[in-house]
Amino acid sequence: MIENGFDETTSHSAKPQSEGQAAGYNRRDFLKTLGWGGTAVALSGCGNTSIENGKETVVSYVEPTDYQIPSIGVYYNSTCAQCDAGCNIMGRVREGRVLKLEGNPNSPVNRGKLCGLGQAGVQAHYNPDRVRQPLLKGEAITWDKALGLIAEKLNGVKGEEVAFLTGTMSGHVRALLGNYMDALGSKNHFVYEAVSPAVERAANKKMYGVSMPRYRIDKAKVVLSFGADFLGAWISPVNFSQQYAQFRKGSRPEGRGVLVQIEPKMSLTGANADRWIAARPGTEGMLALALINALGTAGLSIPTDVTAVVKDYTPERVSLDTGVSFEQINRLAKLLKERSPSLILAGGAAEGYAHGTQNAMAIALLNHVLGNVGKTVEAAAGVPFPQIAPIPGSRSALTALGNGLASGKYKVVFTYGANPVYSAPAVSKFSENFSKAGFKVAFAQYLDETALAADLVLPLDSAMEEWATEVPEYMAAPEGNVGYAQLSVRQPLMGRLYPDTRGAGDILLALLKQRKADEYKGFEDFYAYLQSAIMKNKAALGGADCADDKFWNDTLGSAILPLKGVAGSISAKPAIAGFALPAPVTADASYPLRLIPSISHSMRDGRNANEPWLQESPDPMTTIVWDSWVEIHPKTAAQLGIREGDIVEVTSKSGSIKSQAYLFPGIHPDAVSVPMGYGHQAMGRYAKGVGANVFAMLDPVYDKETGELAYHETSVKISKTGERIIIVKEEGPARGSQVGRKKIAVKVSADKVDLSKEV
Amino acid sequence: MSVSNLLQNWSTFRHEHPINDKPHAEIKWAMTIDLDTCIGCNACSVACYAENNLPVVGKEKYAHGQSMHWIRIERYWGETEVKEEYDPNSNFDMVQQDFQADQGAQFLPMLCQQCEAAPCETVCPVGATNHTEDGLNSQIYNRCIGSRYCSANCPFKVRYFNWWNYPEQENAWPEPLPLQLNPDLTVRTKGVMEKCTFCKQRTYTARNNARSEGRPVHDGDVQTACQQSCPTNAISFGNLVDPEARVAKQWEQQQVDLAKEKQEKDEKADNKLRGYRILEELRPYPSIMYLERVRESAV
Amino acid sequence: MGKDIREDIAWAQINNDVLKSLENPRKLYWVILFAAMLVFSVGVGCEIYQYNVGLGAANMDNPHMWGLYIATFIFWIGMSHSGTLLSAILHLMHADWRKPIYRFAEAMTTFSLMTAGLFVMVHLGRLWQFYYAVPYPSERWTWPNFQSPLLWDAMAIFTYLSSSVIFLYIGSIPDFAIARDNIHPGWRKKLYSILALGWEGTDRQWRNFRVTYLTVACFLIPLAVSVHSIVASDFAMSQQPGWHVTSFPPYFVAGALYSGCAAIITLFIILRYVFKFEEYMTLPILKKTVRLTFAIAMVWTYLNCIEFTATWYSHDQVAKDVLIQKATGPYAPFFWGMIFCGSVVPFAMMVKKWQTSIPVMFAVSLLLNVGMWLERWMIVAPTYSHGYYPWTWDHNQWPSLIQWGIVFGSFGWFTLLFMVFCKIVPSVSMYEVKEMVYHRSLAKKKEELGLEGGH
Known part of the structure; x- marks a missing residue:
């Protein structure tokens, strides 16, 4: 794909790194020098005289290679690693340097868009503070020594004495890690995310039968969100933002959607709501049940078992408990009744309580009562290969690991993609417990708090350098393709910046070779493993009629492998015995x-x-x-x-x-x-x-x-x-912002504007 | 280099945009920003940093108002309550208690409005900022001497000056961050003014590509970096002269005329359109139309 | 009222007294010169730092794009006007009392213009490319932008400066000849020989000299008015609230004359003491200057009122806000300081006793100039702090020490130039004082003879 060509022809993939070396020069050095040359061009404006420095390493543009066109930016597809949403990206590569990340227009997840966090991925890659060599207690050592040391420490250690802490994992790295844990005979793989929708998964499982349904904001006339910051940081924000854009269109058949956000602290989503309501923290579930009552009063037919469950939560009483006015509850009920389908979401702000799951279930019940389930809450398909399906992270995993560490039962602990020393509450004494582990190995891109506490630090490739695959937990789908699932490929967008970093897959493969040399000796590196794993399942991956080379090239070209998903089914309303929603806590005088x-x-x-x-x-x-x-x-x-x-x-x-x-x-x-x-x-x-x-x-x-x-x-x-x-x-210290807005940031009431004819 | 040459030359580049001027023949770049779908997420701003080699200035310089974001997201609160007799001087304790958050906040991306009659252009002593034939205010870094008159005269204050030699500042591009720099445009050194260019490097590539294919630039051939990243498609960008372009359709539908300082529709009592331009009455004829934020009053 | 000058001073005495100033001033001269060098070197140090790191060192920001540099630039430009007023305008009006003081006033014009020019440079982001603003023929046909008031400004200043230098020089030719003839041999004698252009004091030379001097004086007057009008255009031609004011050109010119006259009083007092010019720079002349200054102060105050009322009744809410903010916001102390110094302090000049009191007038003249400097700052800064776009309002910006240092240093630079000048060029016009004495004695003689029409 040529510069600015937003045509959707597939691009060719970056070649695996070994080929460049085979051709008689070190491709990485080559990339670096060319990259440097590009910098010189970039810096040449306005009298900056640093061009001359290092000119001897500049390679002439008249010696192009077959995968580079000097001065032309080429897009390679890959997968974003900045959060767990798994957006498909394309990186603009020029003269062997990745310059900028854009959304992949063919992706059903982010549809060509990318948030600021995702775009900052290049800064994770070019970050000046990356770990560049294996470090043993701060001293640089060689990979051979590092791997030897791990083998030595694992020698004679029982499987249950090894723990592996990671962030959310999916795809082939996850499969390889699973194999490694099996080879160690350990079941102690802890998947930890400091911020995760774990409560929601549990509530969804109970209420819808699936833990991560697909939400159709774009189909809803009203979205009532209880603290789900779906435009900001909730699950798959770029996907939801795209849906939100549809939702706000006055020209769509459903008309402009109305967003009501209930949360005690205004999130980005709350800022964009037509009405933001600050209910007393923790009373969200109650409010949902009161809405069901109010809906009944407004004439919506409510199943009798639900009526029985919610009857205590009258709007009058709940109004007192939540601080949301009685009229407001009725207005909301009226809106929800009149405009259907709607979509009720429960997010972190409703779930972060001791009764969090109860809150989320009460809110989900509202979806059932309003008949949204099946319309705006759909079952998403799962991946057909369970060994690469995502293992969602949770906070409780850390509690489990922490308990084990406290008892001193772990002799060797690995961490990868998690920074618990930073994000664990001080009272849990995690860092103290962590130091009790015999030998701590951190796979790290930065020397973060956890890596500093580890004995051995293994430097990771950045997401622009490594090979991996990923299955998003929230499976978005193209319009009308309910059973869609996908495997996203992450591939190097350029050569390694530092020769001594490794992909997590490569490290795991090397560790596996220590255990099962015979089984894995055929794979020179993780790339070989990945290729063989995918090619083996070519038919199942929809490439039955395709030549091997073409299939592989196409796979890397699009970096998205559509899968025939395992259809999930969303269940009708479950029987609910009742809710345990405590009355709001009266303020503790010393901690008000x-x-x-x-x-x-x-x-x-x-x-x-x-x-x-x-x-x-x-x-x-x-x-x-x-x-x-x-x-x-x-x-x-x-x-x-x-x-x-x-x-x-x-x-x-x-x-x-x-x-x-x-x-x-x-x-x-x-x-x-x-x-x-x-x-x-x-x-x-x-x-x-x-x-x-x-x-x-x-x-x-x-x-x-x-x-x-x-x-x-x-x-x-x-x-x-x-x-x-x-x-x-x-904002500026003068706060003048709020004075000029009448002329500058204009707001209009929906009934004063005709949106239906808008382009 | 005679005087007559000078006078001739002068008359060819003197224009009165957009009135009494020959119309933009092929291309007039323009933008629409829908404030109802803009969610204030800053993706556009980060995209601009990545695309246009904007330096990160760090906390201290940010505190001094020396940040370099070509596109900034402004956040406003509800509108019912600022007292008429506000006190413009109380720096901290202004009537904040009266800010209303019931209808959320409002976000407004502010970038160079690429005015047709740009106040910045006429005042530059060296002609470093000019009107291009495709309707942009260009900024010639190499010509700029840093008098900052352009910014002084900019009503929107969207011009950013290189107060420091940012490429050498510790925060901006320590090794190996310079490898990320976009070679399609320069890194600016101290003492020059810079601002949003509507991603000139992209528009020019698109025009060149179209020219080499012997066709006009079509809508969608080029996206600005902010537009490309915007997760809610709140930004549309294109050629206002091309009737097929989305931007042109939007401007037409909203009855916003580039060459007017007061839109006829605003005079009408039954106006149900929401397109407007900021500080239009100062007659800079901005090339960015905003669509008012819509809020449902029924809830 | 006393006599402007004693009519019985011998011409040789005049030569003697004035030329003495080139030889042995009081010790204070050296103190001032040394202090000026120190102050100037502070400014130079600050500028070197700023040049190397960028204008961020001045702590300007968005929206405060211009700071003290432009304010001080206007201040110095303003200062230059009174020289022309005294030497050219009053020359045409045959006001004899100007004669002993016009030379240093004219020098002040030249040096303050040079100082102002420095500020244009200091203010530029890329000082090393300043010549882009000059319309020099270029292969690439790149001209400066003739629409820009800043360019007019650069040209006006350059024209004014060169004319002032010529005027100053022409007016000094007969005095250079006197110096040439009286000074002991040495490099200065050679210098004066060259500068005197072979002046012999023949009738023909005097005739040509008179015509030339008059012509240049006539040429200079419109220039003086235009240069500050053009500086005013920098602001008035822009679109910003608080700047876009029709009355700015006359307002600036009045302010310029005002600050210039105040500076003349200050320098009058200093020179009178340092070079022992009590005979020539007499108190009656001081009194006349003070009265002139007072008149201009009232004009300035009136124009100020016009500006405020015009803004107040203009229905331009933004401009009104800027005015309110100026008067009540963080700038209020400076704004009211300006009003006090500019419009209240001059009333001290109404007190007859004080009009000839050296210490009082010295203090008053300094206060007036402080007020005028504040005026320039109050034109530049408040508009930036409270412009059209409320999001960017910034009431807290404060110039850095570097900025203050350069402003401070400029006073050193000016004083240095001025003091060196006074040591090399006769700072009292000898031939004109002789004329004045002659006129006085003529008038006296006529009085004694009881004739009418003496003046």
């Missing part, structure tokens, strides 16, 4: 405020904190950059005498942080909110020491059914330290 650790759309759980574009792109709601902050409702702040920029100390029973106060109207007056992902003590120059780590101060309260950490159950008090600063933010 509820802490809401917010998930920023770009910072998430902090794994990407060392990418400068993300640090410098303002938080959409507060417009703050390069720091964390404490959001306080202006009324609460006035009571406490807090002004913007005051450094406040937020203290819970389990810890405290200090950060700058930001007065924020989009938060419940009884709550304060601090973003996650800041306050790293290591990781790199852009992340280290920026902001405060809110994970550290969370109370150890867990969801009763899933064992997930209940993120919103921490109560805090807040006090001024006396220090005050000017907040660094896009």
Whole structure:
């Protein structure tokens, strides 16, 4: 595909790295020098004189190779690794350097679009703080030595004494890891995500029979979201944003959709809602049941078993408990009754409680009552190969690992794609327990907190350098193809920046060879393994009539392998005995405020904190950059005498942080909110020491059914330290923003505008 | 180099955009931004950093208002409550308590409006900013001497000055980050003004490709970086002269005329259209039309 | 009122007194010169730093694109006007009392213009490319943009500067001849020989000299008015609230004359003391200058009122906001400081006793100039802090020490140039003072003879 060619012809894949070497030169060096040449071109404007430095390494443009056209950008397809949504991307490659990531237009997941977080993937790749060599307690060693050391440490260790901690895994790396764990005789694979929809999966499983259904925001006339930040950080935001764009179109048959968001702290989705309602934290489930009652009153027929379950939750009573007015509940019910189909979503803000699963189930019940299940909540298909299906991460996995570590039963622990030393609450004493493990090996791209605590650090390839496959947990599908599933391919977009980094697949393969040399000796590297694994299933992957070469080239060209999915089925409403929804807790006088650790759309759980574009792109709601902050409702702040920029100390029973106060109207007056992902003590120059780590101060309260950490159950008090600063933010200190908006950011009421004829 | 040469030359590049001027023959690039679908996610801004070699300035310089984002996302709150007699000077404790969040917030991506009668163009002493034949305000970095008059006269304040030698700043591009730089355009050194170019490197490639194929530029041949990344397709970009272009259709449907400082539809009581241009009454004739944010009042 | 000058000073005495200033000033001269060098070197240091790291060192930002540099630039341009007023306008009006003080006023014009020119340079982001703004013939046919007020500005300043230098030089030719004839041999004698262009004081030379001097004076007057009108255009031609004001050109010109006159009073007092010019720079002359200054102060105040009322009744809400913000916001102390110094302090000049009091007038003249500098700052900065686009409002920006340092240094540069000038060129016009004495004695003689028509 040529520069700016948005035609959908397939591009050719980057060649495997071994071929360049076979041709008599080191391809990586070649790429680097050419890449350097490109930089020189880039820097040549405006009197920058650094062109001359290193000119001897510039390779002339008149010696092109067959996969590079000097000065022409070529797009290679791959898969984004910045979050778990698994967007399909294409990287613009010029002179052997990947320059920019775009969404792959053929992808049903992101349909040609890519969020800021995804685009910052190039900065993970070119990051100046990457680990470049295997490190044994900080000292650089060779790979042979590192692998030898692992073999030595594993020698004589029983399977149950080995644990492997990873982030969400899928695809062939997951399969290989499974094989390795089998070879070790260990079942201790812990899949940990600090921020995951684990509660929702459990509730969905109970209420719909599937843990991750497909949501059709684009088909809904009303979306009522209980704290699901689907435009920001929830499950597959780019896909949902695309659906949202359809949903807001006045010209679609359903007309412009209406979005109502119920959450105590305004998320990006809340900011885009037609109505944002701050119910008292934790009362979301109740509100859903009250809505069912109100719907019944409004004339919707409610099944009798449901009526029985919800009858205690009258709008009048719930109105008192939630702080949402009786009229508002009725207005919502009226809207939901009149405009069908609708879609009710439950997200993190409704689930982070000890009764989180109950909340989510109550909310899901609303979908059943409104008849949305099957219309806007569809069953998604699963992948036909269970060994590559995603193992969704959860927070409870870390609890399990932590318990094991505390008992000292693990002799060897591996970590990959997880940073629990940073993201585990201080009270869980994870880092202390972690140090009890005999030998700790971290697969790491950065020297983050966990890698620093490990004995041996194995440097990973970036997502632009490695081979992998991925199956998205949230399986989006092209229109009308309900049974669609896909396997996404991640391939190198350029040669390695550093010769001593390895892909996770390569490392696992090398480790497997230590155990089962015979079985794996045929695979020179992970690429060979991957190719053979895919080619073996060519027929099942839809390539029965295709020549091997062509099939493989096409696979790498599109980087998307459509699979015939295993049809899931969404179940009718289950029988529900009743809900255990506690009345809102009366405030503890010493800790009067509820802490809401917010998930920023770009910072998430902090794994990407060392990418400068993300640090410098303002938080959409507060417009703050390069720091964390404490959001306080202006009324609460006035009571406490807090002004913007005051450094406040937020203290819970389990810890405290200090950060700058930001007065924020989009938060419940009884709550304060601090973003996650800041306050790293290591990781790199852009992340280290920026902001405060809110994970550290969370109370150890867990969801009763899933064992997930209940993120919103921490109560805090807040006090001024006396220090005050000017907040660094896009908004500007004069706050003039709010004055000129009538002329500048214009808002119009939906009944005053005709959207139906819009282009 | 006689005086008559000078005068001749002068008359050929002096224009009165967009009135009393020959119409844009082939191409007039323009944009539409739908504020109802814009979710404020900053993807456009990051895309712009990646595409246009924008430096990361770091916290300290950001605090000094020296950030370099060509496209910035502004966040506004509900509109019912700012007191008429607001106090423009209380820097921190302004009437924040009256901000209303019931209908969410509002986001507005602000970038160079590529005005047809651009206030920045006339004042540049060296002619470093010019009107191109495809209707953009070009900025010639090599010509710029850094008088900053253009920014002084810009009503939108969307021009960004290289206060420092950003390529050498520690935050911007430490090794090996320079490998990411887009070779299609330069990295700007200290002392020059820069701003959104509507991804000129992309529009020119598209025009060249079209020319070599002997055809006009079609709608969809080129996307700006912000448009390409926008997860909600809130941005559309194209040739206003081409009646088939989505942008042209939108402008026509919204009855927004490029060459007017006051749109006729706004005078009508039953106006149900939501296209508007920011600070249109100052007569810069901006090339970006915004579509008003819509909010359902029934809830 | 006393006499502007004693009518019984011998011409030789005049030569003697003035030429003495080239030889042995008071010690204070050296103190001032040394202090000026120190101050200037601070400015140079700051500029070197800024040149190397970029203008960020000045702590300007978006929206505060211009800062003290442009404010101080206008200040110095303004300062230059009174020289022309005294030397050219009053020359045409045959105001004899200007004669002892016009030379240094004219020098002040030249040097403050040079200082102003420096600020244009210091302000540029890419100083090393400043010549792009000059319309020089180029192979590539790249001209500067003739639409830009900044370009007009550059040309106006350059024209004004070159004319001022010529005017200053022409007016000094007879004095160079006197110096040539009286100074002891050495490099200065050679210099004066060259500069005097063979002046012998013949009738023909005097005739030509008079015509030339008059012509250049006539040429200079419109220039002086235009140069500050054009500086005003930098603002008035822009679209920004608070700048887009029709009355700006006369307002700027009045402000310029005002600050210039105030500076003349300051320098008058300094020179009078340092070079022992008490005989020539007499208190009656000071009194006249003070009265002139007071009149201009009132014109300036009036134009200020016009600007404010025009904005207030203009229905231009944004401009009005800028005005309100200026008067009540973080800039309020400076704004009211400007009003106080510019419109209240001059009333001290109404007190007869103070009009000839050296210490009072010294303090007043300095305060007036502080006020005028603040005025320029209050034109530039508030508009940036509170412009059309509220999102970018920034009321907190404060110039960095580098910026202050360069502004500070410019005073050193000016003083240095001025002091060196006074040591090399006779800072009191000897031949004109002689004329003045002659006129006085003529008038006195006529008075004694009881004739009418003496002046």
